[in-house]
Amino acid sequence: MAYHIFPPYFVAGAVYSGFAMVLTLMIPFRKVYGLEELVTMRHMNNMAKVMLTTGLIVGYGYICEAFFAHYSADTYEGFMMNNRMFGPYGAYYGAWFSATSSLPSSSG
Numbered sequence: 175m176a177y178h179i180f181p182p183y184f185v186a187g188a189v190y191s192g193f194a195m196v197l198t199l200m201i202p203f204r205k206v207y208g209l210e211e212l213v214t215m216r217h218m219n220n221m222a223k224v225m226l227t228t229g230l231i232v233g234y235g236y237i238c239e240a241f242f243a244h245y246s247a248d249t250y251e252g253f254m255m256n257n258r259m260f261g262p263y264g265a266y267y268g269a270w271f272s273a274t275s276s277l278p279s280s281s282g
Contacts, residue, residue, distance in 0.1 A: 182235075183234075183235030186228045187232050190225060190229055190231075190232055193228070194225065226278060229275060232274060233275025233276070236274075240255055
């Protein structure tokens with residue numbers, strides 16, 4: 175695995191999931207408690223932009239992980255990545271990748 179990309183990839187994933195949780199809670203609370211004037215659509219749009227950026231960084235990390243597994247020619251790492259993509263849980267891997275990387279950047 176390319177360990178030199180792991181720290182920023184990990185931080186981007188943490189920011190991505192943190193912003194997702196805040197938006198998940200903030201959108202209904204905003205309506206229920208009448209906070210539309212305090213938390214404006216400008217705030218929501220800026221949070222969405224941060225999520226888009228960090229989602230793309232996480233997707234880049236996923237692609238780099240697959241590339242380095244192939245490029246390293248390490249038998250075990252290549253098997254792990256091929257098994258992850260095309261093995262018994264390959265459909266779940268595709269859904270996971272598209273849900274965290276592709277879908278957020280295409281919905282707009």
